[in-house]
Amino acid sequence: DVKVTQSSRYLVKRTGEKVFLECVQDMDHENMFWYRQDPGLGLRLIYFSYDVKMKEKGDIPEGYSVSREKKERFSLILESASTNQTSMYLCASSNGGAEFYNEQFFGPGTRLTVL
């Protein structure tokens, strides 16, 4: 079974802090994704990566950056957290190189609260 793990289930940070969210997958997938999930808005793509050291902006990249130094790990970074970044963050991975029509496998999510 594919397993996608996220470093924290719940996280509370203060405005202005630098926040790291870590995601690890164990199935050698090429593609990894970061979404945020908000009520009434569904899932919105923040960044994705289709290879090590490659990254592409999604629909809402402002205020975020990412890092993919190893194939299995994809990190989301909030350089200076703000209250409007309070959300559920979901990581996902999929197989298939630069083609994304394959099933995405999701982690359990990190609920981040910024005070």
Place this chain on the structure above:
Amino acid sequence: GDSVTQMEGPVTLSEEAFLTINCTYTATGYPSLFWYVQYPGEGLQLLLKATKADDKGSNKGFEATYRKETTSFHLEKGSVQVSDSAVYFCALSKNTGNQFYFGTGTSLTVIP
């Protein structure tokens, strides 16, 4: 652009009732279509998928048929259980391009 529209929730049903959650899509080319389910406190997991027109995806009693003529992929279940209470997301992807497109989710509550 490509997009998915699904029926607004929340939906509340009694146990053993029939379920339909509507999903329509807009896309060029030939997308693959998916239903994902999110149980409380968990991430999303794939429920079923269909990769070409007229395909029927099915799993755990749920079904959805890829209708190209109506650009729809409605989710159905003949008899829901309390354990089906969750949020359901319709999604599409294409074999060109680089994104999944998710609907906004429909919350289902099944009461005994």
